[in-house]
Amino acid sequence: MIGETAMRAGNDERWMRMALDVARSKGSDPSTSPLGCVIVLDGKVIAAERNQTQELPDATAHAEMMAIRRACESTGEMELRGATLYSTLQPCGMCTMASIWAKVGRVVYGAGRDDVHRMYFEARHVDTLGFIADAYRDDIEIEGGCLAGECAALYYPPDADLPQDEQANL
Numbered sequence: 001m002i003g004e005t006a007m008r009a010g011n012d013e014r015w016m017r018m019a020l021d022v023a024r025s026k027g028s029d030p031s032t033s034p035l036g037c038v039i040v041l042d043g044k045v046i047a048a049e050r051n052q053t054q055e056l057p058d059a060t061a062h063a064e065m066m067a068i069r070r071a072c073e074s075t076g077e078m079e080l081r082g083a084t085l086y087s088t089l090q091p092c093g094m095c096t097m098a099s100i101w102a103k104v105g106r107v108v109y110g111a112g113r114d115d116v117h118r119m120y121f122e123a124r125h126v127d128t129l130g131f132i133a134d135a136y137r138d139d140i141e142i143e144g145g146c147l148a149g150e151c152a153a154l155y156y157p158p159d160a161d162l163p164q165d166e167q168a169n170l
Ligand SMILES: [Zn+2]
Pocket: 062, 063, 064, 091, 092, 093, 094, 095, 096
């Protein structure tokens, strides 16, 4: 018998692998910001999107924002109750807030703040994901570290010496 926790962890890894594939769909060069997001409801994928900020161009076109839009389109509902959002990188404040508005039940992410360069996060001193989740919802589950190593490999490492124009948020 496989316990419920082990089964959930196995499913999480399976969906995170899909998010990784989505992220890598345009290559794995960190300069192209390969972020992937998959939203699953009742065991089915209702959205799978990557970051499209540069292509559109749209500063709000983070993978999670794109996936929430697609999930609402595909279900015809503006609330995604019971859905799990998988993201290869810890969601930023905007995407965490969007998950709250969309009533996503659970957020699972791969690489966290400490696994990647600080340029990926808008706030250098506050963990906006934790802050927003605590401030607005008691019933949203947030878990990090799912395939963290594989996810972090897509991004600039914490100690990367990056030229200023490569650093999106600084
Ligand atoms: Zn975001």
